[in-house]
Amino acid sequence: MVNNDRSIVIMGGGPAGVFTACGLVDLGYSATIITRPRPFPAWEGISERPRTSLQHFGFRAATASIGPMVTRAAHWNGQSQAQNREYILNRQTFDQALLRDAKNQGVQIIHGRVEKAVRQENGWEVSYATSGGHPHQKARIKADFLVEARGRESKLGKGGDIAEGDFTSGPATSALLKSYEVSPDLDAMTSVASFPKGWAWYLRDGEGTAILQIFISSEKGELPPKAGLAHYFSELIKILPEAELWLRGAIGRASGVSVRTAAVSKAATAGGHDFLVVGDGALALDPLSGNGIFYAIGSGLSAAPVINSLLKKPEDKELALQFYQERLDNAFKAGCLMGREFYAAEERWPEEAFWKARRLWPRGGGPSHPDIMTQPARICQKPVVKEGLIALEDVIVTADHPRGVWKIDGIPLVKLMTFPAAKKTDRETAAAFGAEAAQVTSARNWLLSRNIRPEIYEKHNRKT
Numbered sequence: 006m007v008n009n010d011r012s013i014v015i016m017g018g019g020p021a022g023v024f025t026a027c028g029l030v031d032l033g034y035s036a037t038i039i040t041r042p043r044p045f046p047a048w049e050g051i052s053e054r055p056r057t058s059l060q061h062f063g064f065r066a067a068t069a070s071i072g073p074m075v076t077r078a079a080h081w082n083g084q085s086q087a088q089n090r091e092y093i094l095n096r097q098t099f100d101q102a103l104l105r106d107a108k109n110q111g112v113q114i115i116h117g118r119v120e121k122a123v124r125q126e127n128g129w130e131v132s133y134a135t136s137g138g139h140p141h142q143k144a145r146i147k148a149d150f151l152v153e154a155r156g157r158e159s160k161l162g163k164g165g166d167i168a169e170g171d172f173t174s175g176p177a178t179s180a181l182l183k184s185y186e187v188s189p190d191l192d193a194m195t196s197v198a199s200f201p202k203g204w205a206w207y208l209r210d211g212e213g214t215a216i217l218q219i220f221i222s223s224e225k226g227e228l229p230p231k232a233g234l235a236h237y238f239s240e241l242i243k244i245l246p247e248a249e250l251w252l253r254g255a256i257g258r259a260s261g262v263s264v265r266t267a268a269v270s271k272a273a274t275a276g277g278h279d280f281l282v283v284g285d286g287a288l289a290l291d292p293l294s295g296n297g298i299f300y301a302i303g304s305g306l307s308a309a310p311v312i313n314s315l316l317k318k319p320e321d322k323e324l325a326l327q328f329y330q331e332r333l334d335n336a337f338k339a340g341c342l343m344g345r346e347f348y349a350a351e352e353r354w355p356e357e358a359f360w361k362a363r364r365l366w367p368r369g370g371g372p373s374h375p376d377i378m379t380q381p382a383r384i385c386q387k388p389v390v391k392e393g394l395i396a397l398e399d400v401i402v403t404a405d406h407p408r409g410v411w412k413i414d415g416i417p418l419v420k421l422m423t424f425p426a427a428k429k430t431d432r433e434t435a436a437a438f439g440a441e442a443a444q445v446t447s448a449r450n451w452l453l454s455r456n457i458r459p460e461i462y463e464k465h466n467r468k469t
């Protein structure tokens with residue numbers, strides 16, 4: 006399939022931009038990423054899920070760039086535990102590897118800094134400064150469709166002419182990061198700890214580098230100017246008890262203290278007929294969740310069929326954008342509620358500004374993981390991804406799946422429920438679906454575990 010007549014430009018080459026671009030190439034489009042390297046050192050932790058996705062979609066270099074898996078020691082609310090595990094990620098190395106994979110998958114990469122994207126009568130014109138052999142050389146490129154993937158630096162969707170609605174943001178948060186030299190004999194590890202002014206994440210890569218990242222409130226005027234950051238950081242370390250052990254024998258590197266904004270946020274507008282905002286630009290989760298990269302990958306995976314629909318079936322624009330927006334709204338709600346529960350679990354400093362603001366934000370909304378039996382399951386029609394496009398299908402909506410579930414293990418649930426299954430084995434039913442018996446068993450188990458019976462289909466039919 007070739008859709009080469011439409012040019013698609015993706016501004017930003019992090020996980021969201023790269024997965025969007027590769028998804029579009031898979032659908033037959035030509036996709037160009039314009040990106041510049043991350044200008045500061047960044048280290049993160051990821052779980053097994055994003056690693057599996059990278060492997061599954063053939064991102065060999067990115068998978069190979071992932072560091073060791075370590076146990077994360079957590080010191081929260083005066084209690085210590087070491088239950089979770091995470092892979093260590095050097096974001097500068099990881100991002101370069103992602104771009105190599107994208108290039109191998111057929112994406113065109115331009116190394117440059119986007120300066121401006123202007124909507125024209127038919128499409129967009131993007132101005133950028135190249136960062137290859139000719140520093141700061143200016144260039145322009147036309148695009149029929151534009152993808153905003155510049156992470157937290159995204160502009161499209163934040164406001165101005167393009168965006169409708171409100172840009173939503175949680176309490177202002179910044180992450181201060183400092184690198185240290187430590188003995189390479191010390192094992193790789195990560196640790197998280199709360200303290201009165203916020204929380205900290207410590208990492209040791211097992212090769213002589215340690216990172217201390219401190220998350221603090223950064224409402225207007227709270228952070229000192231750049232020249233005062235190093236002093237501010239060392240003052241914070243004094244009131245962070247775990248730092249004493251973490252930094253014993255460590256030598257601070259000359260690179261100083263870097264700052265990243267880290268507040269939760271959601272774009273005012275995530276897309277239109279000729280643009281889509283993906284990854285952190287659409288929805289930036291609290292780094293405390295450690296789910297940002299996983300979400301960014303998912304965002305890119307869902308963006309490709311949405312863009313395909315917008316370009317190929319403009320009559321389905323509302324449906325495609327509804328699919329994308331519901332996905333964002335749900336992830337935003339779940340992420341914020343989970344964050345609030347984490348912060349509320351730290352009860353030692355309820356009156357400290359950092360904790361007070363976060364344990365109450367957002368207001369309302371209930372628990373992050375509602376009991377699946379609190380709301381009866383129902384059938385309704387919702388947009389889903391079908392053969393590379395967004396289409397309406399019968400889905401089952403439950404308390405834990407407000408966007409509805411169309412298929413489990415490739416088996417459409419509503420069709421399975423209405424299949425004349427009397428006395429048929431899973432193997433016989435599977436043959437009718439062109440699937441394996443195990444797939445039918447797993448779809449049936451999903452329905453059974455939620456006590457969903459064929460009667461809900463009859464109820465649905467009576468209503469419609």
Ligand SMILES: Cc1cc2nc3c(=O)[nH]c(=O)nc-3n(C[C@H](O)[C@H](O)[C@H](O)COP(=O)(O)OP(=O)(O)OC[C@H]3O[C@@H](n4cnc5c(N)ncnc54)[C@H](O)[C@@H]3O)c2cc1C
Binds near residue numbers: 267284285292
């Ligand atoms: C302090 C902090 C700690 C975090 N820790 C974790 C963690 O431990 N685990 C986790 O999973 N997630 C973590 N996250 C979240 C994670 O970093 C993001 O969710 C994820 O990187 C989003 O991917 P993205 O592709 O949307 O954006 P990004 O990864 O930010 O990619 C955007 C790309 O666009 C480029 N770019 C920006 N502006 C321009 C421009 N003008 N022109 C060209 N290119 C441009 C950038 O250089 C970058 O390469 C953390 C976030 C923060 C702020």
